Amino acid sequence: MIVRVGLIGDEAGDEVRRLEQWLRxxxxxxxxxxTALAAPAGEGDMGPVTEALQLLLEPRGVLxxxxxxLGTWxxxxxxxxxxRVRSGEKEVEIDASRLQDxxxxxxxxxxxxxxx
Structure with a gap:
């Protein structure tokens, strides 16, 4: 199973790197x-920005x-x-700032x- 995890927000690139460290x-x-996935470089960018993480889950039960x-993080x-977590056509977006638990x-x- 392949899962793609991304974050939405102004500081998403920095947070994705922190999330990558956490997961590792x-x-x-x-x-x-x-695997860290880089966003296409924009004009004036000094280097690649990590856009999302791709996770290969083998065996499948590791989800x-x-x-x-992810919840603890x-x-x-x-x-x-x-x-934002996606696998194939399925996607879930979670606003973690509104979580009670x-x-x-x-x-x-x-x-x-x-x-x-």
């Missing part, structure tokens, strides 16, 4: 291949661990975070992407 440090995600890790952010992120991702 999560021991439960050792089997997940994480639960990814969803939990969103819960510790001080800034408003809008997360970080577990809501995991629940929504699993429900929308995996039908649980």
């Amino acid at each position: 440090q999560d021991q439960d995600l050792g089997q997940v291949t994480i 639960t661990a990814v969803a939990a890790s 969103a819960g510790v952010r001080r800034r408003q975070v809008h997360i 970080p577990d809501e992120v995991a629940v929504r991702i699993l429900r929308e992407l995996d039908g649980r």
Whole structure:
């Protein structure tokens, strides 16, 4: 299963890099291949900006661990975070600043992407 995770907002590029570091440090995600995807360079850009992360989830059951890790990460952010997670034609967008419980992120991702 391939999942693409992006963030929406003014500081999305910086936050995506922080999210990448977070996911790489999560021991439960050792089997997940994480690739940073760069946005096309714009005029005046000094270098590539990370636009999203592509996650290769093998075995498929690892989506639960990814969803939990994203929820925990969103819960510790001080800034408003809008997360967009996509797999194939399925997509979920979450405004993490309105969450009462970080577990809501995991629940929504699993429900929308995996039908649980």
